[in-house]
């Protein structure tokens with residue numbers, strides 16, 4: 001059996017690689033090899049999705065603290081790796097709990113054992129809390145945890161599943177008699193390609209009703225000759241947001257029969273039509289706001305850009321330097337659903353053309369280093385933004 005193991009980006013979003021492996025032992029060895037390099041990774045097999053949680057140096061040198069709460073119990077589970085030793089503390093929240101120490105032949109094996117333990121607990125519903133990270137910041141009068149938002153990294157496989165799947169590239173669902181959407185700028189219907197399709201009924205439960213119903217589709221014109229790439233937003237927060245105009249983002253209800261028009265011919269810098277990468281599932285991660293989003297959340301959107309408040313926020317969260325705040329509470333890079341925009345050049349948040357309210361992120365597209373997804377953006381990072389009240393209002397902001 002050939003098992004495809006995909007390493008997906010972790011919080012830092014820096015690593016992506018797909019490997020074809022024959023058995024679990026081979027997968028474990030590869031995983032060990034990556035741990036030796038201290039690469040922060042998650043492992044997911046697309047045959048049978050199993051995710052080992054991100055291992056980072058920070059996580060291994062401090063500790064991983066998990067909690068589980070339901071109507072019956074409130075438990076904690078803490079894992080510390082000290083060289084070849086794995087120390088586990090567990091028990092009822094509020095008690096000291098019990099301690100268990102195991103020794104392994106090598107540091108790597110200790111790390112692997114620790115990450116498997118963590119994985120087991122996460123599968124049982126434990127969640128990693130920021131207790132330890134939060135404790136790092138002393139003398140704080142603001143708690144960063146109130147700004148945590150979930151985001152979801154896509155778990156993918158190459159190839160097309162169905163017209164209704166969530167996917168990058170490939171064939172979109174099109175209504176009966178509908179042809180491929182044409183470019184609003186150059187009208188070259190032949191070159192509009194599907195970048196992303198989200199089936200809103202297949203999103204994580206927390207957001208199944210958040211963005212609307214049906215499908216969200218984003219097409220972009222990839223024609224080399226296409227003009228009119230960006231236009232300034234009428235209303236924007238932070239720096240002036242430039243909206244990419246040769247895109248189509250829409251929400252549609254797949255109620256009729258689907259159309260299967262021939263694939264468009266693509267005449268552009270790309271060699272070919274983007275092949276599909278299907279999104280099979282989602283992995284939840286904790287997301288933290290970029291600094292200017294934090295200012296907006298604490299003091300209001302009209303205060304974004306207020307330099308005095310910038311220092312104040314860092315101080316109130318218990319840090320001396322902005323970089324430390326960013327290191328400990330990063331905005332998730334790479335592709336993700338929801339969460340906070342990882343602005344490449346500072347906040348460029350457009351307002352809704354109808355109500356002028358700042359638009360929020362539905363999806364962040366950043367394909368860099370992602371070997372299984374077509375190279376759509378080069379170095380850049382794109383944000384599909386939507387008005388929370390006017391769910392048919394979408395924009396695409398891109399920066400690098």
Ligand SMILES: [Zn+2]
Nearest residue numbers: 183186221226
């Ligand atoms: Zn065009």
Ligand SMILES: [Zn+2]
Nearest residue numbers: 352355387390
């Ligand atoms: Zn609106």
